[in-house]
Amino acid sequence: MREKVLRSHLIQVTVNGEIYEVSVKSKKTLLDLLREDLDLTGTKKGCGNGECGTCTVLLNGQPVNACLVLAVEVDGKEILTIEGLADGSMLHPLQEAFVLYGAVQCGYCSPGMILTAKALLDENPQPSEGEVKKAIAGNLCRCGSYNKIVKAILSVAAKKRLPSGYGLIGSTMGASGRVSTGKNSRSCSSVFPNLDSE
């Protein structure tokens, strides 16, 4: 006797601390759920096939490619996207470091990169440079910011104190995943002329 095939499912998923109840088709990916149903467009779609890492989110604390996870699979689970990192207007240390070290160029890889970095530091607070590179190997950056990205991540691991009083510098589009006009907008190089040598 043929079973009836379920093509539509009601799921309950926690995203950035908020519980959502959504009806999804079987084939809907977590990526599309986040971007289309929940309007959380900070998570980017790149290759759509698990090869570029721009869609990286944390699923129960672990980094995954959202394009390879079905929405129905995250019923009852917790998702952290880039939108969930900042605390109000206070950027997460990784976001601040990415901005200040010039690790954000076009910004497209940044949300995925930052979340992968967060997962790394949560598990291994003092990674070596090699361990950082291995961890971000699944996140491609077409602007070639890898150098700065690695430095930024290592600076957070080393708990390098960022000069106080500068808050949001310049555009935080990449690091927060959405456009915002930063307060205290100044060019990084004029404020921190020696940042590269740190």
Place this chain on the structure above:
Amino acid sequence: MKDFGYQKVLTLKDAVYLLDQYQERAGILAGGTDLLVKIRGHILNPDLLIDIKGITGLDEIRYDPAAGLSLGTLVSIRALETSTLIKEKYRGISLAAGSLGSLQARTRATLGGNLCNASPAADMAPCLLTLGARVKIVGKKEDRLVPLEEFFIGPGKTLLRPGEIVTAIEVSNPLALTTCVYIKHSIRKAMDLAIVGVAAALSVDSAKGKCEEVGIALGAAGPIPLRAKKAESRLRGQKLSKISIAEASRIASEEVQPISDVRASANYRREMVRVITERALHQAWGALP
């Protein structure tokens, strides 16, 4: 992506029931890192995805000095990469796991999935082949235990019948292979398929310097991951030396059936089998306690 149904099952019994109902029209969803890619690429076209991640007991790594190692089919590649037990006792398995894809993929991908996807370059296959692993299969009519050597029957093909599911991979260790290594030769350090993947496992009588037991297996060097049995014979029971290793590596390169593809020519693969096998054997030899 074409529409499909989705059903999460909580027991092996339910999984087998649905698999038997749907036969080739069902796909097993574990990590999904190969399945979803294949569905998007119109290589696979299932009507129903059966999510087996809810079945308890399939994601365990169990080790007993007498019985050996048992790896549940749902053990994630990441778990194999990071497990202290695997790193200590079966280092090659940890190395192979760490070489697979990306951190994001390894988080989701599973051992069973990698083997059942049956790429000739499957990273988890060579080491397990050298260790004489066996595959536990559950079906509606019977359960069976099949040597991994017989599991792969062609590129992307296994001997699984419709309605069957792999539940575990078992490595008993009567041969007490005391060390195994895996070297993945690829263009990139990550996010790449092997041009050639070599696993070597050795046990040596240190007093006599005699190789008691050896396993050499190759990925991406033929239509399926395979053991280089002639190369093994050159070493088994003989004194281990630079020369014998070099000869065995040459024999291995003659045993394989590589193809030319976008990553490498057949000739280059064949030569790399020789080079990397030699390197892997020396690494295994050097790693012996």
